[in-house]
Amino acid sequence: MSDRDAVRRAYDEMAETYAAERSERGRGVEILTAFLDDLPDRPRVLDAGCGQGTPVLRRLAGSADPVGLDFSREQLGLARENVPGAPLVRGDMTALPFRDDAFDAVTAYHSLIHVPLDDHATVVEEFARVLRPGGRVLLTEGVEEWSGKNPDWLDSGVEMRWDIAGAEATKSQLRDAGFAVVGEWRATDRLADDEAEKPLFEARLEEEPQE
Template sequence: MNKDDVRRAYDDLAPVYAEQRTGDGEGMAILTEFLDSLPESPRVLDAGCGQGTPVLTRLASEADPVGLDFSREQVTLAAENVPDAPLAQGDMTALPFGTDAFDAVVAYWSLIHVPMDDHQTVIDEFARVLRSGGRVLVCEGTNEWAGENPDWLESGVRMEWNIAGAAETRAQLQNAGFEVTDTWGAPETMNPDEEDGEETGDSDDDHPWTFFSARLES
């Protein structure tokens, strides 16, 4: 996987992707439960914020959010959709923030676009920017898978994924000093194998995505 190819792809399909990411799926119910576990008015990093909907918009209603994305076009859309949220263009393997900067980090559909060998680095970066006892919410494919789609979302744009799987992601969180406190399975749309926004239904599991909530141990 080439990270720059993924970045350019998200630049190219920004309007198409934005149309797909405006709904309130199972992932948003999980986000609500996660926010309930945080202190009042937490500072939260949305790592891979995309166009700012629906996650960054939801965070802005209850938290002090900061959005980060690798794609300049996605950041531009996020600035339009969530104008009061600070935004940065950057790489999750080297977050442009100091240590102990956030109470929580959320990463929706972003870790899956990082080269497999860099997943641990990203999770280590999440730990670095979190305050002691900080929380992280990460989604990952339940099963390990790597591949591409040459015409994702019928956009004519090629997209790539490196999905480590739930077991490996749990181990990476633990390696970074997190205690996993909750997990959820989600039959979320935006499956990498989708061609038209419909779920394929051919997963080995009824929940092809796994969400992890974890606390950084003191």
């Protein structure tokens, strides 16, 4: 079984457990909220790896045009319950099923870290493709490159896998895709296996030069 299929199966099997453990508080959510609040009026936002619809889609309901994307059918089912009426799409971040220049912002909140390392740059390029010039992305990563798995994540009896590119590699991938990194923070993820702070990056897609 590929890593991608293993992650998808894990999130299907432990959807309820993950939803119960995911906090909507803390420094990471504060950074996310400030990012969303600073977007233009009625923005179109893609939440890539939306999971159960929290914290991103729920915060945008009523004030924006959010779209949630996830490859887990069970997670999307929970998102449908948590954020009724929000457009939800089952798909893969390495080949986003959206046209070019479709969004004002993209969030990837604890989702890029599950993509195989060789595909990280492709995902960042896909974010650039679907964003309008000047569009913004907020994503979470890890400090150093690491790939591994936990056979009993969150005491669920389900194996979860991660592929983390690391902070410097992620910033390089963003720049290569045409982004300027405009913000970097550290925040503790209470779902992590350790208490280390993890980086969040905000980047802006550079405007195309005028002819």
